Amino acid sequence: xxxxxxxxxxxxxxxxxxxxxxxxxxxRDLWTPAEIExxxxxxxxxxxxxxxxxxxxxxxxxxxxxxxxxLFFDTRLSSNGRVSCATCHLPEREFQDGAPLASGVGTTSxxxxxxxxxxHSPFLFWDGRKDSQWSQALGPxxxxxxxxGTRAQYAHVIAANYRTEYEAIFGAIxxxxxxxxxxxxxxxxAAARAWAGLSDxxxxxxxxxxxxxxxxxxxxxxxxxxxxxxFDRYVxxxxxxxxxxxNALSPDEVAGLRLFIGKANCTQCHNGPLLTNNEFHNTGxxxxxxxxxxxxxxxxxxxxxxxxxxxxxxxxxxxxxxCAELEYLVTGAHTLQRAFKVPSLRNVAQRAPYMHAGxxxxxxxxxxxxxxxxxxxxxxxxxxxxRLAANELxxxxxxxxxxxxxxxxxxxxxxxxxxxxxx
Amino acid sequence: MKSLPYxxxxxxxMLAISVAGCSHxxxxxxxxxxxxxxxxxxxxGPRVSAxxxxxxxxxxQQALRPRQLQSMRVSIVDARGQAVDxxxxxxxGGMPQHGHGLPTKPRVTKNLGGGLYDIEGVRFNMGxxxxxKxxxxxxxxxxxxxxxxxx
Ligand SMILES: [Cu+2]
Numbered sequence: 001x002x003x004x005x006x007x008x009x010x011x012x013x014x015x016x017x018x019x020x021x022x023x024x025x026x027x028r029d030l031w032t033p034a035e036i037e038x039x040x041x042x043x044x045x046x047x048x049x050x051x052x053x054x055x056x057x058x059x060x061x062x063x064x065x066x067x068x069x070x071l072f073f074d075t076r077l078s079s080n081g082r083v084s085c086a087t088c089h090l091p092e093r094e095f096q097d098g099a100p101l102a103s104g105v106g107t108t109s110x111x112x113x114x115x116x117x118x119x120h121s122p123f124l125f126w127d128g129r130k131d132s133q134w135s136q137a138l139g140p141x142x143x144x145x146x147x148x149g150t151r152a153q154y155a156h157v158i159a160a161n162y163r164t165e166y167e168a169i170f171g172a173i174x175x176x177x178x179x180x181x182x183x184x185x186x187x188x189x190a191a192a193r194a195w196a197g198l199s200d201x202x203x204x205x206x207x208x209x210x211x212x213x214x215x216x217x218x219x220x221x222x223x224x225x226x227x228x229x230x231f232d233r234y235v236x237x238x239x240x241x242x243x244x245x246x247n248a249l250s251p252d253e254v255a256g257l258r259l260f261i262g263k264a265n266c267t268q269c270h271n272g273p274l275l276t277n278n279e280f281h282n283t284g285x286x287x288x289x290x291x292x293x294x295x296x297x298x299x300x301x302x303x304x305x306x307x308x309x310x311x312x313x314x315x316x317x318x319x320x321x322x323c324a325e326l327e328y329l330v331t332g333a334h335t336l337q338r339a340f341k342v343p344s345l346r347n348v349a350q351r352a353p354y355m356h357a358g359x360x361x362x363x364x365x366x367x368x369x370x371x372x373x374x375x376x377x378x379x380x381x382x383x384x385x386x387r388l389a390a391n392e393l394x395x396x397x398x399x400x401x402x403x404x405x406x407x408x409x410x411x412x413x414x415x416x417x418x419x420x421x422x423x
Numbered sequence: 424m425k426s427l428p429y430x431x432x433x434x435x436x437m438l439a440i441s442v443a444g445c446s447h448x449x450x451x452x453x454x455x456x457x458x459x460x461x462x463x464x465x466x467x468g469p470r471v472s473a474x475x476x477x478x479x480x481x482x483x484q485q486a487l488r489p490r491q492l493q494s495m496r497v498s499i500v501d502a503r504g505q506a507v508d509x510x511x512x513x514x515x516g517g518m519p520q521h522g523h524g525l526p527t528k529p530r531v532t533k534n535l536g537g538g539l540y541d542i543e544g545v546r547f548n549m550g551x552x553x554x555x556k557x558x559x560x561x562x563x564x565x566x567x568x569x570x571x572x573x574x
Binding site for chain 2 (some may be wrong): 038041122267268269271272277278279324325327328329330335382
């Protein structure tokens with residue numbers, strides 16, 4: 001039999017196509033329907049619509065979004081004029097800072113978390129000591145090591161620089177002439193004394209403005225979300241009955257995904273479209289030397305119940321019946337000892353170091369931690385050692401890299417970038 | 424970032440914990456190796472209690488979904504099919520294969536009459552096999568009913 005050169009050429013040129021299609025079919029066939037369902041539950045497409053925040057009546061007011069965005073980048077909201085939220089939550093770095101501990105006016109004892117998609121999270125901070133984005137924002141502003149200022153100072157900043165925008169949303173700013181420039185319930189003695197010297201009405205006037213700063217910032221933060229990643233495109237391919245190729249992931253990355261939802265048990269905690277159950281778990285992460293003892297959720301659950309700005313507080317716009325998260329909260333359980341909030345794994349490869357105080361420098365170290373499952377420094381780790389080979393750890397790591405897609409946030413108006421020259 | 428009283432409180436809490444001790448921790452760390460019941464054992468009922476005193480049926484107010492805080496309604500009748508009102512009901516649950524309980528403290532908030540009760544504050548924080556237990560103390564005595572739910 002004689003083979004014509006054109007037949008060979010045709011076969012050769014078709015070869016890559018044929019193998020691609022073949023590999024594609026193979027890969028697709030490897031998942032059971034139950035696995036496809038499980039994988040799809042991790043896709044960004046499965047994310048619920050933005051949950052309402054009844055405690056913040058301006059949460060979805062575009063004017064509050066614009067004001068909140070300006071405030072997020074405004075370094076005048078600090079004791080030294082050099083710190084804004086964006087100092088630690090950098091938009092170009094997934095709204096975090098890539099440092100083990102954060103630097104503001106001083107140094108924090110925990111690592112900066114990303115702000116993206118936190119509107120989906122019932123509790124904020126590594127220990128969940130805040131129950132809304134707006135009440136969270138009021139923490140760093142009066143923290144001596146973050147913004148370092150006081151609520152009286154911030155009320156004056158609003159009156160002097162944002163009067164029109166503020167009053168359009170929240171109504172007239174009360175007269176602040178008799179309010180000292182520095183006063184608030186903070187550790188610093190002079191500021192605390194000045195605060196104690198104010199009348200109840202004066203304190204309420206100042207705190208009212210302070211709370212609205214938080215609510216405006218929260219309106220902006222609600223719009224900060226994750227973008228689809230390569231993993232999400234792979235899931236789209238999986239779900240389509242048509243022959244969309246699933247080359248979005250390499251065979252190693254697919255093997256990593258299989259471990260992630262299977263043998264390595266990661267979805268026990270990192271589940272749902274944000275790859276977190278938004279809960280608190282003790283995973284035996286070591287303490288960082290020279291930091292004060294950190295009880296994590298055990299302390300955070302008590303703190304949020306007592307918080308001046310929680311959902312049930314008089315500063316909240318919710319009625320107490322809408323504060324179910326506080327109502328059914330677990331406190332005082334020994335399982336909460338050194339339990340920390342499960343971070344989203346979206347963009348995780350872009351934001352080393354890892355864990356609540358940046359204890360682990362690389363994803364390799366993180367995976368080695370999960371393989372060994374060391375005993376917890378306090379409380380009890382929920383992890384079991386994993387019997388994974390070196391190449392399996394590499395596959396898991398490869399999979400974690402497929403979760404990067406960046407973040408979306410409202411575009412930056414020209415006016416917003418100006419005051420923040422400190423970076 | 425945090426005040427001195429904060430750390431003192433945390434320290435005291437830690438001390439309290441270590442004094443109280445924790446015995447079921449081994450189960451927590453290593454799971455229990457419990458095996459998943461047969462498919463027929465899953466669902467919202469009707470489900471007969473352990474000592475056959477009551478029959479309970481769950482009526483979730485929304486489709487059960489992981490991670491959401493949810494409400495449920497439960498209907499309770501006695502062995503003769505009579506609605507049971509005024510019962511004291513405690514809610515518990517967890518994942519036998521993982522050795523952990525419910526992440527929240529759900530409870531009965533209302534007895535609506537006609538054997539119907541509202542349960543609020545239920546959350547399942549991961550997919551898989553969950554046990555959802557009701558300890559019922561009513562006219563027919565104390566008994567427990569266990570539902571197997573697949574999230
Ligand atoms: Cu579980």
